[in-house]
Amino acid sequence: MRVLVTGGAGFIGSNLVDYLSRLPDVSVAVLDDFSASTPELLEGFAVDIIRGDVRDTVDVNRALEGVDGVIHLAAHTRVIASVEEPETDFSINVEGTFRLLRAVAEHGIQRFVFASTGGAILGEVTPPVHENMPPRPVSPYGAAKLAGEGYCSAFAGSYGMRTVSLRFSNVYGPRSHRKGSVIAHFLKQILRRRALSVFGDGSQTRDFVYVEDLCAVIWRAFKVAPKGSCFQLGSGVGTSVNALIGLIRKTVGPGYPFEVEYLPFRQGEIKHTYSDISRARDHLQFVPSTSLETGLAETWRWLAAHSQGSEDRETARPQ
Numbered sequence: 260m261r262v263l264v265t266g267g268a269g270f271i272g273s274n275l276v277d278y279l280s281r282l283p284d285v286s287v288a289v290l291d292d293f294s295a296s297t298p299e300l301l302e303g304f305a306v307d308i309i310r311g312d313v314r315d316t317v318d319v320n321r322a323l324e325g326v327d328g329v330i331h332l333a334a335h336t337r338v339i340a341s342v343e344e345p346e347t348d349f350s351i352n353v354e355g356t357f358r359l360l361r362a363v364a365e366h367g368i369q370r371f372v373f374a375s376t377g378g379a380i381l382g383e384v385t386p387p388v389h390e391n392m393p394p395r396p397v398s399p400y401g402a403a404k405l406a407g408e409g410y411c412s413a414f415a416g417s418y419g420m421r422t423v424s425l426r427f428s429n430v431y432g433p434r435s436h437r438k439g440s441v442i443a444h445f446l447k448q449i450l451r452r453r454a455l456s457v458f459g460d461g462s463q464t465r466d467f468v469y470v471e472d473l474c475a476v477i478w479r480a481f482k483v484a485p486k487g488s489c490f491q492l493g494s495g496v497g498t499s500v501n502a503l504i505g506l507i508r509k510t511v512g513p514g515y516p517f518e519v520e521y522l523p524f525r526q527g528e529i530k531h532t533y534s535d536i537s538r539a540r541d542h543l544q545f546v547p548s549t550s551l552e553t554g555l556a557e558t559w560r561w562l563a564a565h566s567q568g569s570e571d572r573e574t575a576r577p578q
Contacts, residue, residue, distance in 0.1 A: 266333030328370030415487030428493030432470030497533030
């Protein structure tokens with residue numbers, strides 16, 4: 260089976276390429292424009308790399324040749340950036356997803372996995388969040404992901420495609436040196452001997468899921484998820500930012516002391532969210548096995564080993 264991973268040189272994408280490369284009888288192609296990723300993360304893997312944009316029909320058609328299914332991770336991923344640049348977010352996340360779906364349908368490809376989002380698509384609701392909650396996004400990013408889910412459902416209904424939308428919570432792990440979300444950003448700040456900035460009082464909660472656990476369930480969904488379905492994915496546990504900071508202090512040890520500064524909450528971000536993963540457990544046998552303590556240790560180890568000379572883009576980190 261040949262699988263195309265869009266955004267395959269990014270954080271989740273490169274970990275997924277690693278995961279897929281260990282499977283028998285699976286070959287991998289990657290479509291990435293490298294605007295927020297680096298080819299170095301794919302070094303050592305037997306993968307075909309197509310440099311291109313999901314909004315470009317020529318690039319997409321070239322990438323889809325001989326493909327049996329698509330895992331669509333390429334996205335404009337930052338909540339605050341979507342508030343500041345909603346047109347860019349719409350172009351990549353809505354137009355890009357639609358054009359990709361259209362091309363996939365024209366190529367007769369049936370399997371399509373869409374990387375959606377957990378809390379941002381639902382807005383400020385009482386957790387745990389689950390698939391039956393009515394979505395009320397409070398950011399353009401959440402709205403764009405909701406549109407992507409809608410088109411996945413429509414292409415399943417109109418063209419018989421086996422689409423599935425996966426609502427990721429806060430994903431963390433190795434290869435996140437260019438990722439701007441809270442765990443990666445905090446650890447990189449500590450490596451630079453800088454203070455941590457918390458937007459709010461630190462009581463806000465998030466659901467942190469380790470990337471290897473996520474990759475396993477992405478592949479499971481690719482193979483067995485019912486067409487047009489949607490699944491909430493996370494650890495199923497809410498962790499406050501203050502509790503996270505406490506675990507990080509234990510992880511980095513006394514050799515890396517750091518201060519914490521608290522700033523006002525930011526518009527467009529939700530305060531509390533964690534996932535009800537019972538549907539994914541029942542239908543995809545999803546049982547995350549990596550504790551936050553273990554995952555933090557693995558992430559810290561990787562970032563510390565790759566901190567010299569690395570570049571990252573983290574202008575808008577969600578908390």
